[in-house]
Amino acid sequence: MDLSYRLNKIAEKVTINGIIADIGTDHAYIPIFLYKNNKIKSAIACDISKGSLQKAIDNISKYNLQDNIQTRLGNGLEKITLQDNIDTIIIAGMGGMLMIDILEKGNIIANNIKELILQPQKDIDKVRQYLHNNNFKIIDDEMLKDEGKYYTIIKAIKGKEENLYKKEEYIFGKFEIENKSEILKEYIEDQVYKMEIVLKNIKETNIQTRILEIENNIKMYREVLKCL
Ligand SMILES: C[S@@+](CC[C@H](N)C(=O)[O-])C[C@H]1O[C@@H](n2cnc3c(N)ncnc32)[C@H](O)[C@@H]1O
Structure with a gap:
């Protein structure tokens, strides 16, 4: 299975050998790719839309991974329980405000996982701010370009950020500025x-x-x- 450059980069950020929840999974490409490449133990693929979840179910069946990747229909994290023992939550390809709402409503689950991998389509500064305000530390933050569009992937773990960001660091990402990123330069x-x-x-x-x-x-x- 060939993933787009964006999805590949998201998959690359996941710490290996964990249990993942992919929220807003749509086609379920990320969990399928991760499982097929022996990067995760198992996954739960969730979506609010029946049509999207059906796509996920069909793709998971195509690769015969029904025993390894569960599917759940629901809003955000509502169908995830603490007993699922999720290590990584992935939320990609939706707006930042929706992502914040999902994390806020599902905060009991979000506070008990090891890492978050987020790829907000907009309001990225607000997502960074939300993470800092809610005791998450950003440990990786990368901008990339795929088929002419810019995307940002943020990886966060529980923990306090000692040095809060300046305004421009919330907008563009501290790591990209510090690393003198060529993509960020092009974007700006x-x-x-x-x-x-x-x-x-x-x-x-x-x-x-x-x-x-x-x-x-x-x-x-x-x-x-x-x-x-
Ligand atoms: C553009 S797709 C992104 C799919 C995939 N994550 C990716 O990055 O390619 C957004 C998906 O999020 C789902 N979605 C939107 N709001 C949601 C919510 N509150 N909870 C769960 N899924 C949601 C949509 O149904 C859709 O399938």
Whole structure:
């Protein structure tokens, strides 16, 4: 089974020989890949959507891994219990705020695992902040580019971060800044370029013309209103 570069990188971060819960598993590619490559003992693949979980069930059956990878339909961590003895929770490919909500609602489970592997699609700064506020220490934080898109993968364990991050470290990741990451450099250059275009467009828009345009529209709309 060939994983995308992003999924491969997520799989690479998992500490070997544990029991994993993949929340929002969809196709279940990560647990299947990890099990087939002897990286984990077993897995629980969870999803809130019946359709997604069916994809997972079909793929798990295709590789005949039903005894090794369980599937559970549910919201976030609600179907995971302490008796599952999860070592690693993986949550990838969803928004950061949803991820925070899942960790918050399932905090009893999240506080009893060895590591979190998170790949938030947005609000990444808020995820880093949440981890620090909830006694998780970020031990790995990598940005990568796959098929033209930038992704960040964060690995965290229980523990207090002694030196809280500066604002820019929450936004871009402390390790990437310290490591002078080429990908981060490219990403920031790309963002600055886009912001400069937006700024230029704003500056070039003549406010008076825009006001006149809106006034004329209101006039026209009122005229139509009279006929109704
Ligand atoms: C874009 S897919 C990501 C799949 C896979 N984790 C990956 O990174 O390629 C997001 C999946 O998360 C599931 N999902 C969304 N909200 C969820 C929640 N609250 N609990 C569990 N799964 C959820 C969706 O049904 C969908 O299958």
